[in-house]
Amino acid sequence: MKSIKYLKLALFALVIGLSATSCMDEDWTDPTGEVAPFGNNQLQETNVVSIADLKAKYGAQLKDVVNDTVRIADGVQIKGRVTGNDISGNIYSQVMIEDATGGIIISVAQGGINGQLQLGQEILVDLGGLYYGVYRTQPQLGIPYTDFKKNQTYPSRISRAEWQTRFKILGKPDASLVVPHVFETSEISTLNDETVAQKYSGQIVTLKGVEFDTADGTVTFAPEAEGATTGHGVTRYFKGYTGQKKQIGIRTSCYAKFAAEKLPKGKLNVTGILTVYKTSATSSYGTTVQLVLRTLSDIEVLEPEKNQPAEEK
Structure with a gap:
């Protein structure tokens, strides 16, 4: 009797399983994952502008x-x-x-x-x-x-x-x-021209051969104490671009995963999203150009020996 009972339960489970599979076959029209599970798949290109x-x-x-x-x-x-x-x-x-x-x-x-x-x-x-x-x-x-x-x-x-x-x-x-627009060392100063800076704003760019002005082996990207007075973000400028009319650097959120990391010393290639800010349309302080890093790997250290403790050299 127990064998018959278990057989009936097994047949019942099989029927339920087949029913569920049938429903899935009818409703799941994208078994290969070609249709994104987010966004609006109904959008069609009708009036795309650059x-x-x-x-x-x-x-x-x-x-x-x-x-x-x-x-x-x-x-x-x-x-x-x-x-x-x-x-x-x-x-x-x-x-x-x-x-x-x-x-x-x-x-x-x-x-x-x-x-x-x-x-x-x-x-x-x-x-x-x-x-x-x-x-x-x-x-x-x-x-x-x-x-x-x-x-x-x-x-x-x-x-x-x-x-x-x-x-x-x-x-x-x-x-x-995703290929950055590259500014060689000799070209970086062109970003002090607001027209040039605005042309590349919002784009991914690489600045080659730059060096942080305050990198001394102790200064970090964005300490919370410093960011508390600057909107929870800290700007670190590059050498030669710290003056009031030629500011170029990076802006880092105090919530970034690498906020507590030390600024690398020496020459660097730095990649990030270029942004342009002014305090007013007629500001005498000119334009501040800031790169926003996606990850810490956006910085390529060209002189790694400068970032090693003295005893490890």
């Missing part, structure tokens, strides 16, 4: 403005490859994309973006109804936020739910296609 053209059209409406936004026309799309995300915590609530003409920062109220948008992932983005804006002259895409005390409007973060309807994954990520 990032350079987007900046030219909407940036012209914000000329000489430090903080403001302008609505993007319905139907406008851009397509680009991810060059920066929050993989190390240094980039927060932003994703950077780039096409053959330029780069742009998109502000998104979402953590863990790197899990969905890896470096080298190409995406299509629907911008219609969103806003092109500048924060201290740095272009960004998002939604407007108004600081009524200062009577200024800034580009702020798109909600996580809204963002999921706005982008579509195109193919598979290929980090080898």
Whole structure:
């Protein structure tokens, strides 16, 4: 009798299993994983403009403005490859994309973006109804936020739910296609020209042969105590670019995984997303050019012996 009972239970389990498999076969239409499980797979390319053209059209409406936004026309799309995300915590609530003409920062109220948008992932983005804006002259895409005390409007973060309807994954990520624009040592000073700096803002660039001004073996990237008075981020400048009208360096979040690491000494090749900031449109302090590192490996140490303790040399 027990054998018959167990046989009935086994047959029942088999029927249930077959039913579940049948449902899965009918509902799971992408067993190969070709359709992304996030984003909006229904988006189609209809009105893709280049990032350079987007900046030219909407940036012209914000000329000489430090903080403001302008609505993007319905139907406008851009397509680009991810060059920066929050993989190390240094980039927060932003994703950077780039096409053959330029780069742009998109502000998104979402953590863990790197899990969905890896470096080298190409995406299509629907911008219609969103806003092109500048924060201290740095272009960004998002939604407007108004600081009524200062009577200024800034580009702020798109909600996580809204963002999921706005982008579509195109193919598979290929980090080898993220190729920085290289500034040789003799060319870096051209970034002190605001027109040149703005041309490359939002793009991934490499500055070759630079050296941190304060690297002495003890100074770290972004100590919390120092960042507490500077918006939880610290700027470290390169030698020769610390003056009030020629500031070039890196900006590091106090929450970055490498914030407590010591600044490397000696000559370096530094790669990062180039950003441009001014305190006002007519600021006598000129333009501050800041690179934002994706990970600590964005720094190539050319003189590693300078970073070794004396007893290990």
